[in-house]
Amino acid sequence: MTAMDRECLELQLLEMEMLFSMFPNKEDIVLDDKSSILRVQRYLEGVCEALPPRIEFSIFLKTEDSQIKSQVLVSLPHDYPKVDPELYVRSSAMDRQQQSMLNKSLASYMSSLERGELCITNASQWLQDNISSYTQSAKPEEEPLGGIQETTDTFHRMWIYSHHIYRQELRKKILDSAKRLNLTGFCLTGKPGVVCIEGMKGHCEEFWRDIRYPNWKHISCKHTESHQVSGDIDVLRLFDTFEELQFAAHGDYGLRNDYHMDLGQFFEYLKHHKSEHIFQILFGIESKS
Incomplete structure (x- = not known):
């Protein structure tokens, strides 16, 4: 294990602690593999030699008025935060076009953050602050004359x-x-x-x-x-x-x-x-x- 590998995985565990503090309810953060964090810890301790699987989980967010609920799918590459995490948001309150626009805006926001810094907590806060605006946008444009919409x-x-x-x-x-x-x-x-x-x-x-x-x-x-x-x-x-x-x-x-x-x-x-x-x-x- 290189020093960079160790640093990245240690930072991932640190951010998971921060997230569990931000979202104390068990239903707010759900790990895809409940043993993934323990397996990373054992790898760092030298108990297990095999590279552990990615830490993958869902964050279930609500706006302040609890009107909009969303699910953020998160996958952390082994070398995150040196590379970007994989994030995707979906919500029953948005249609497909609104959901696509939100994820594009989230990706743009993520690209504005400094590479190498932990960013899942920032992304979660950004979503809670901005998601409501996407449930009222993305109205379909009127079809142009001729009956065929050019896209x-x-x-x-x-x-x-x-x-x-x-x-x-x-x-x-x-x-x-x-x-x-x-x-x-x-x-x-x-x-x-x-x-x-x-x-x-x-x-x-x-x-x-x-x-x-x-x-x-x-x-x-x-x-x-x-x-x-x-x-x-x-x-x-x-x-x-x-x-x-x-x-x-x-x-x-x-x-x-x-x-x-x-x-x-x-x-x-x-x-x-x-x-x-x-x-x-x-x-x-x-x-x-």
């Missing part, structure tokens, strides 16, 4: 890899989130598990946050693709819908958790959707038809 945004595609995708409730959550956010792509279940989503960048990022919380081990975003668009985004889609894939499995499918998907069939599926280059990115090997 400029970022079309995004994410390729997500997991060691496996088995559980029915997880598969349902992936399908429901993709449908709700108007994303197309697929979910390859089994071992390995692969998810591709495409749509507006903000929707893709929201999907990624939704399925990662609570903490899902053995999952990573392997590759992303982005394009600036003005108008109809559908012309950039490689997939017409979002579907669940199950190719011929080797093993006792449904009886044991050791089955594997047929990657040859999966490569042909990617090839059909003009995405065969992704195979090597996902698995680190080349494939032939």
Whole structure:
């Protein structure tokens, strides 16, 4: 462990103490992994040699009049505060556009703070002071004459890899989130598990946050693709819908958790959707038809 690693982790523990003091009620701060702080402490004490997982948690905020409740999803990289933390705010009091505007403003505020300083407490206070203004903003603009509203945004595609995708409730959550956010792509279940989503960048990022919380081990975003668009985004889609894939499995499918998907069939599926280059990115090997 380097001196910088130790300093960062010690500062993270210090900030967690500050946050628990600011929010003394148990329901105000909820750790994704209840043992994460203890594991960091043991790592610093030299009891455990393996690098502990990130400290990830949710802060549940209320405005002074308690009219607006929000959830702040926080993930602390091991080298925070030398690097920025990952923050995302959501609230049932805001629509998707308002939520997007709030998170962009929060990111702008965070970038104004001095790098290397603890900032979660500052972000929490900023949100409590400013969140109410976003529930009354972001009214949709009137549609211009001609019936088509011209927008400029970022079309995004994410390729997500997991060691496996088995559980029915997880598969349902992936399908429901993709449908709700108007994303197309697929979910390859089994071992390995692969998810591709495409749509507006903000929707893709929201999907990624939704399925990662609570903490899902053995999952990573392997590759992303982005394009600036003005108008109809559908012309950039490689997939017409979002579907669940199950190719011929080797093993006792449904009886044991050791089955594997047929990657040859999966490569042909990617090839059909003009995405065969992704195979090597996902698995680190080349494939032939």
